Amino acid sequence: MARLQILQLPEDAGDDRPPFVLVIDQARLTDFYPSTEGKSIYQVAQERLTLVDSLDEMADRLGARAVLVFEDTIDIPANETPVAPDGYPIRVRVEGDFNQFRDQVQAEIAKAQAELADTLRRSAR
Known part of the structure; x- marks a missing residue:
């Protein structure tokens, strides 16, 4: 049975939505090309x-940049969920470093x- 995957692409300044490619893998050739028997070139x-x-x-219609179809299995590493030894997905918490931001705001x-x-000194004169 065919699988659907999404490959996210890097965003451009003019993108209003994140760009992506729809990947269909494990597709059978007969799903897309009907029998060619008795047909001309x-x-x-x-x-x-x-x-x-x-x-x-x-x-x-989907807003994708392209649709790619493959008979083989295509693994997109970005779509893999790392699993811990206990079998549950690994969750990573990322916290921002606001020290530089704080310095910029204070400046x-x-x-x-x-x-x-x-301006007040000049207007007082």
Whole structure:
């Protein structure tokens, strides 16, 4: 049975949604190409172009950059969930380092206060 996976792509500044590719693997060739028995080369080529068009339409409707179809199993490492020895998924907690952010905010406050004091001195003259 075919599997559906999503491969997230790096975001660009103009992206309003995270870009992705839909990956269909373990697909049987017969699911996509009907029997070619008794058909001309032109008819077979036309069927294959129709498939490409329908996959492009699917990508457009889903908002994907592309739809990729494979007969083999494709493992996308980003989709794997690491499992601890106890069998449960490993959870990682990431905490931000706000020291630099705090320093930046304090520097901006000091700058704004200095500009305000300078403006008040000039207006008092």
